[in-house]
Amino acid sequence: MAPYHCAIMQDTFPDSLARIVGASHVLTGDDAAPYCRDWRKRYQGQALCVVKPGSTQEVAEVVKACAAAGVAIVPQGGNTGLVGGSVPNDDGRNIVLNLQRMHAVRAIDVANQTITAEAGCILQNVQQAASDAGWLFPLSMASEGSCTLGGNLGANAGGTQVLRYGNSRELCLGLEVVTPQGEVWSSLQGLRKDNTGYDLRDLFVGSEGTLGIITAATMKLYPQPKVQLTAWAAVPSVQAAVDLLGLARQHLHAGLTGFEMMGQFALSLVDKHYPQLRVPLYRDTPYCVLLENADFEGEQHARERFEALLEAAMEQGCVTDAIVAENLTQAHTLWHVRESISLAQAEEGLNIKHDISVPISAIPQFVQETDAALAEHVPSVRIVNFGHLGDGNLHYNVQAPEGVDPARFLAEQEPGINTIVFDAVHRFGGSISAEHGIGQLKRDTLPKYKSPVALGLMRAIKQALDPQGIMNPGRVL
Amino acid sequence: MAPYHCAIMQDTFPDSLARIVGASHVLTGDDAAPYCRDWRKRYQGQALCVVKPGSTQEVAEVVKACAAAGVAIVPQGGNTGLVGGSVPNDDGRNIVLNLQRMHAVRAIDVANQTITAEAGCILQNVQQAASDAGWLFPLSMASEGSCTLGGNLGANAGGTQVLRYGNSRELCLGLEVVTPQGEVWSSLQGLRKDNTGYDLRDLFVGSEGTLGIITAATMKLYPQPKVQLTAWAAVPSVQAAVDLLGLARQHLHAGLTGFEMMGQFALSLVDKHYPQLRVPLYRDTPYCVLLENADFEGEQHARERFEALLEAAMEQGCVTDAIVAENLTQAHTLWHVRESISLAQAEEGLNIKHDISVPISAIPQFVQETDAALAEHVPSVRIVNFGHLGDGNLHYNVQAPEGVDPARFLAEQEPGINTIVFDAVHRFGGSISAEHGIGQLKRDTLPKYKSPVALGLMRAIKQALDPQGIMNPGRVL
Numbered sequence: 001m002a003p004y005h006c007a008i009m010q011d012t013f014p015d016s017l018a019r020i021v022g023a024s025h026v027l028t029g030d031d032a033a034p035y036c037r038d039w040r041k042r043y044q045g046q047a048l049c050v051v052k053p054g055s056t057q058e059v060a061e062v063v064k065a066c067a068a069a070g071v072a073i074v075p076q077g078g079n080t081g082l083v084g085g086s087v088p089n090d091d092g093r094n095i096v097l098n099l100q101r102m103h104a105v106r107a108i109d110v111a112n113q114t115i116t117a118e119a120g121c122i123l124q125n126v127q128q129a130a131s132d133a134g135w136l137f138p139l140s141m142a143s144e145g146s147c148t149l150g151g152n153l154g155a156n157a158g159g160t161q162v163l164r165y166g167n168s169r170e171l172c173l174g175l176e177v178v179t180p181q182g183e184v185w186s187s188l189q190g191l192r193k194d195n196t197g198y199d200l201r202d203l204f205v206g207s208e209g210t211l212g213i214i215t216a217a218t219m220k221l222y223p224q225p226k227v228q229l230t231a232w233a234a235v236p237s238v239q240a241a242v243d244l245l246g247l248a249r250q251h252l253h254a255g256l257t258g259f260e261m262m263g264q265f266a267l268s269l270v271d272k273h274y275p276q277l278r279v280p281l282y283r284d285t286p287y288c289v290l291l292e293n294a295d296f297e298g299e300q301h302a303r304e305r306f307e308a309l310l311e312a313a314m315e316q317g318c319v320t321d322a323i324v325a326e327n328l329t330q331a332h333t334l335w336h337v338r339e340s341i342s343l344a345q346a347e348e349g350l351n352i353k354h355d356i357s358v359p360i361s362a363i364p365q366f367v368q369e370t371d372a373a374l375a376e377h378v379p380s381v382r383i384v385n386f387g388h389l390g391d392g393n394l395h396y397n398v399q400a401p402e403g404v405d406p407a408r409f410l411a412e413q414e415p416g417i418n419t420i421v422f423d424a425v426h427r428f429g430g431s432i433s434a435e436h437g438i439g440q441l442k443r444d445t446l447p448k449y450k451s452p453v454a455l456g457l458m459r460a461i462k463q464a465l466d467p468q469g470i471m472n473p474g475r476v477l
Numbered sequence: 478m479a480p481y482h483c484a485i486m487q488d489t490f491p492d493s494l495a496r497i498v499g500a501s502h503v504l505t506g507d508d509a510a511p512y513c514r515d516w517r518k519r520y521q522g523q524a525l526c527v528v529k530p531g532s533t534q535e536v537a538e539v540v541k542a543c544a545a546a547g548v549a550i551v552p553q554g555g556n557t558g559l560v561g562g563s564v565p566n567d568d569g570r571n572i573v574l575n576l577q578r579m580h581a582v583r584a585i586d587v588a589n590q591t592i593t594a595e596a597g598c599i600l601q602n603v604q605q606a607a608s609d610a611g612w613l614f615p616l617s618m619a620s621e622g623s624c625t626l627g628g629n630l631g632a633n634a635g636g637t638q639v640l641r642y643g644n645s646r647e648l649c650l651g652l653e654v655v656t657p658q659g660e661v662w663s664s665l666q667g668l669r670k671d672n673t674g675y676d677l678r679d680l681f682v683g684s685e686g687t688l689g690i691i692t693a694a695t696m697k698l699y700p701q702p703k704v705q706l707t708a709w710a711a712v713p714s715v716q717a718a719v720d721l722l723g724l725a726r727q728h729l730h731a732g733l734t735g736f737e738m739m740g741q742f743a744l745s746l747v748d749k750h751y752p753q754l755r756v757p758l759y760r761d762t763p764y765c766v767l768l769e770n771a772d773f774e775g776e777q778h779a780r781e782r783f784e785a786l787l788e789a790a791m792e793q794g795c796v797t798d799a800i801v802a803e804n805l806t807q808a809h810t811l812w813h814v815r816e817s818i819s820l821a822q823a824e825e826g827l828n829i830k831h832d833i834s835v836p837i838s839a840i841p842q843f844v845q846e847t848d849a850a851l852a853e854h855v856p857s858v859r860i861v862n863f864g865h866l867g868d869g870n871l872h873y874n875v876q877a878p879e880g881v882d883p884a885r886f887l888a889e890q891e892p893g894i895n896t897i898v899f900d901a902v903h904r905f906g907g908s909i910s911a912e913h914g915i916g917q918l919k920r921d922t923l924p925k926y927k928s929p930v931a932l933g934l935m936r937a938i939k940q941a942l943d944p945q946g947i948m949n950p951g952r953v954l
Contacts, residue, residue: 110838111719111720111837111838112836112838112839113726113837156676162670167670169676179934183930185928185930185931189907191835192639192868192869193911194908194910195912195914196908196909196923197927197935198680198684199646199676199680199682202679203675203676203679206672206674206676207675223727223730246587249700250700253702296730357668357670357671359586359668360588360589360590360669361586361587388670391669392589429667429668431670431672431673433671434668434672435670438672438673446673449673450674451662451663453656454664456660457662457677458674458677460941460942461675462675464937464938
């Protein structure tokens, strides 16, 4: 493209968008910069402009203008993603369509147990609106103070309650979407059953903005539990953790809302960098498990159920020691330890991050074989193994050996270590991206591990719905 | 097509399929006839032949042969559908691809809580295999003795436990599918989290065989409850039933596995045609509700929870009288009354059937307005109103006035009454097919009530995945 032509485009296209959304909602230059870099500062791009529509109709008009001009669109919510899915590339020819101005909770229907909110609504605000109405919206994750409902759905975000309530997809009953042609499709009625054709909703959920723009969603609400109890158990092996999960499901059934496994080294990093958290029980055991039990009857009932589970687990040998939080403060502290692993490993220095899943039954063998393969590849390598065992999802991160410079380790070892880990995941029938998505980060890796038939189907769908290729190009496919 | 050419085709194409699956598994003439008519005898077609492959590989080869010859395929499981989705049309040029020979339970993975079975596996056999392993497979419906898992998924079947466990879609973790090009795509690993691209699984689920052929599936298992209690409550209005549902969710949360509403006229038909069932509590109340409570602790705990709910409901005025089954026999009898409504209305004569859903909160007004509109349209018309209120799904059937010939009523009134009912459903944001699907039955009605944008997206997907149009043509779209 000639610079002259480019200059004209930069002058006029943002102007035409300003006529749709108002000049103050079209950002360029320095104003646009913060929207062009991800929060972890791994991706820095440039946009023709950042446009912030205030309504579904404005989104549709912006998309129509982009389709007519052949300008590609990067949809963006809270920009908290981990795979570079919501920041532009660096050619400066795409626009960022940021949905934060569309943040209304449109409706709460108590009898239908649903909440309808716009895509730009911060997750915490959706939770709060549900709670104010006396109900639970169970989607929850570390970024909930800044991530948005639309981003959650675009990425099919998981979080800490998936075991009981499912991923974002399972919580969603309907969407409002602007198609790549600027048409509006809505299924916000909150129906629990509707067999009138293909499941368009679940096609848009998890498509990372490559098939259309989610502008609003109707989500499920649940009764609020009376009490939530948290326990912390030392387990002698990964297999013991899997056995404990089976027992916990039998004992607590739908009451089991969290089941997190944490390896000794991961916990030692928390202890080292945040000693004030006083990580419990971790010194004499290879793994610990955090369990959460939501109870609808009351504290005593919850405690009895929990204690019966832990007794049975100790008898069976899958737990060697355990504590149940005595009060909410203690419970928060236990969760705080779990959630500090990410920061503690950063304090230790950059590492190679994974977000993988395998069938739960395969986790013990996966960990054993992959630990061994990595130790052979890099002697004294350190594994930060932790995650949502109840969902078969581990953040199986790889830290440099003690004394090795993390940056150099990353630069030299990342491709080789990724290959070892992803090959193992693939051998066990797993996923190289359990909850973070593909984005830019794993786009080039995906074809190596995804079936060619699946990729062919995905490409056919992308071509069918977005033949111009203007929706978040270069992501996923 | 000239008769001569047709004769050649009839001679040779089944022969070529026989070379794939064996001659004894290709049926023609009288042998094929039972597969060409639906069990309610509403659809009678003709097939070039019926082919019964014994493996996924054979399905793939049959599909490739059909694609090469341009012969369309009607996939068929137990042939228990209600919308003519699995029987051929009457031109005799399509084949029926029946999956009943593929009936293996391939695997049960207790630690992963999954069962993998082939498409032709009878639903009851999936349930039994799960139960033998000590787990619950919760999909359950009247046809479970003859419907198949593949059919359940192709139609996204609902049933009696949707309120707690979801439709077939929500129970499914992965599929094995033969595409319209005869390629095999598999996601049977049983992952609970996998964000590596578009949700192909849910696109095939509920597509009624128009996008590919489901050959196997991995489904979720759940812990078996210790005890199931059933209650029967008289409620003074539809609104009271909705209020009771809200209360029941708050009291029983995940223990509430069934919530069925039945109108007085529906129950009077059961009483009239099956007096031995002794329908309880229905004479002095416009509606009754059947509730089911699955409990994981024991009989006493379940009874206390149930009684606390019913007491609160009586205090609040949303229940006027109630009984809790004293034992399993009584519980079965209550369910038997509920399930006899379909047969009882048939004894009374043909009627106009509906399978609609609206948001649960809108049900009271929907019923009030539609009852009134129908009474105005056909004075003394009788409404057989019953269904899965917990899912917003009613089988809102319309019976001729007493003394009017049912056949004549059907012939004269069906189009007009469908219009009144579907228009009302549409006005309340509902679905004209909550759980039965579209098939042939509602294909021509769908465009009137489905958004043109949704239809456009569906057509684009169909064209992208099946450009030849050989998968179950004339169904859904």
